[in-house]
Amino acid sequence: MTPVAPSAEGLVDRYGRVARGLRVSLTDKCNLRCTYCMPAEGLPWLAGPDLLTDAEIVRLVRVAVGRLGVTEVRFTGGEPLIRPGLAGIVAEVAALRPRPRICLTTNGIGLDRVASGLRAAGVDRVNVSLDTLDPERFRQLTRRSQLDAVLAGLAGAASAGLTPVKINTVLMRGVNDDEAPALLRFALDHGYQLRFIEQMPLDAQHGWDRSRMVTAEEILAALATTFDLSPDPAVRGAAPAETWLVDGGPARVGVIASVTQAFCGDCDRTRLTADGQVRSCLFATEESDLRGALRAGADDDELARRWRAAMWGKRAGHGIDDPTFLQPARPMSAIGG
Ligand code: SAM
Ligand code: SF4
Numbered sequence: 001m002t003p004v005a006p007s008a009e010g011l012v013d014r015y016g017r018v019a020r021g022l023r024v025s026l027t028d029k030c031n032l033r034c035t036y037c038m039p040a041e042g043l044p045w046l047a048g049p050d051l052l053t054d055a056e057i058v059r060l061v062r063v064a065v066g067r068l069g070v071t072e073v074r075f076t077g078g079e080p081l082i083r084p085g086l087a088g089i090v091a092e093v094a095a096l097r098p099r100p101r102i103c104l105t106t107n108g109i110g111l112d113r114v115a116s117g118l119r120a121a122g123v124d125r126v127n128v129s130l131d132t133l134d135p136e137r138f139r140q141l142t143r144r145s146q147l148d149a150v151l152a153g154l155a156g157a158a159s160a161g162l163t164p165v166k167i168n169t170v171l172m173r174g175v176n177d178d179e180a181p182a183l184l185r186f187a188l189d190h191g192y193q194l195r196f197i198e199q200m201p202l203d204a205q206h207g208w209d210r211s212r213m214v215t216a217e218e219i220l221a222a223l224a225t226t227f228d229l230s231p232d233p234a235v236r237g238a239a240p241a242e243t244w245l246v247d248g249g250p251a252r253v254g255v256i257a258s259v260t261q262a263f264c265g266d267c268d269r270t271r272l273t274a275d276g277q278v279r280s281c282l283f284a285t286e287e288s289d290l291r292g293a294l295r296a297g298a299d300d301d302e303l304a305r306r307w308r309a310a311m312w313g314k315r316a317g318h319g320i321d322d323p324t325f326l327q328p329a330r331p332m333s334a335i336g337g
Helices: 054-067 086-094 112-122 133-142 147-159 180-190 216-224 288-295 302-312
Strands: 023-026 074-075 101-106 123-131 165-172 193-197 230-232 241-245 250-256 269-272 278-279
Touching: 023 054, 054 074, 054 086, 054 269, 054 288, 054 302, 074 086, 112 123, 112 147, 112 278, 123 180, 133 147, 133 241, 147 180, 165 180, 180 193, 180 216, 216 230, 216 250, 241 269, 269 302, 278 288, 278 302, 288 302
Parallel strands: 023 074, 023 269, 074 101, 101 123, 123 165, 165 193, 193 250
Antiparallel strands: 230 241, 241 250, 269 278
């Protein structure tokens, strides 16, 4: 059935969910090649004219914030720090009213050099991805020798006040799944908040294998060999991570069990790709073209209407367990993770 745009304000869907968090991919390019994300040779990148310009991104975020009830904007990619206009985009988004919370998901390379500028521009918080503390493993996992740069990026983010600094970790069987306690110890020692993410079928190479995925249950069991974990009494809301108090708290660790304990029923996300397509879900197989409408002269009302229609069609869940599940054509790096 063709989705029908609701008359309601805001990004509601047929299941009563309301999207208030917007993830904006600023580029599909990256300076790492994480094996669970991209092939060694990279991908056919989006062509320059297909990318939204800085002004087009700001315009669409303004529509989302001003007309559609979005309260948090997270810039991601690909690697958002390699987009030249990042600080300018952030500054313009920070000037919107009501001002959204502004976050960044990054691999951390070069973050030490730009963290205070980004903070001044309006970034409130960062998530830095780090899967291993071992330099050789880092090189194998990301195909680049950049562990020191990521560690410097983490430290730079903390000293610039982009706190709490969160770390995202994906564990892979036989690669880094023995490092869960060491990564948590590192995070605790530095005051970073660690969250493990179950690996999802979003790699460009389509090499994901459910039977090899390290599950949330296994991650918690590995942590329990070294730490005492107890359920976090804080309300989870739409947060993807289930959190646990470590050794009685106040430190916490999070586990995002996107596959084994899907939280789709509480999802409050909408996504905009670097080429201006709205996606209602990471796993959506359909997109809604806002760039075409914008470049054809659509006004803000029309853009908002299209965005609402796209979200109205959001599916109930990602369906990874359905026999008919199809991995989306775009990999994570091109959707915006
Ligand atoms: N380059 C930035 C980074 O790595 O943080 C932002 C984009 S990256 C696609 C966003 C997050 O997605 C990272 O934390 C990364 O580890 C995660 N990610 C990438 N591929 C994934 C997969 N197949 N399953 C689970 N998480 C994945
Ligand atoms: Fe780049 Fe992030 Fe993908 Fe790694 S996970 S290749 S850092 S986009």
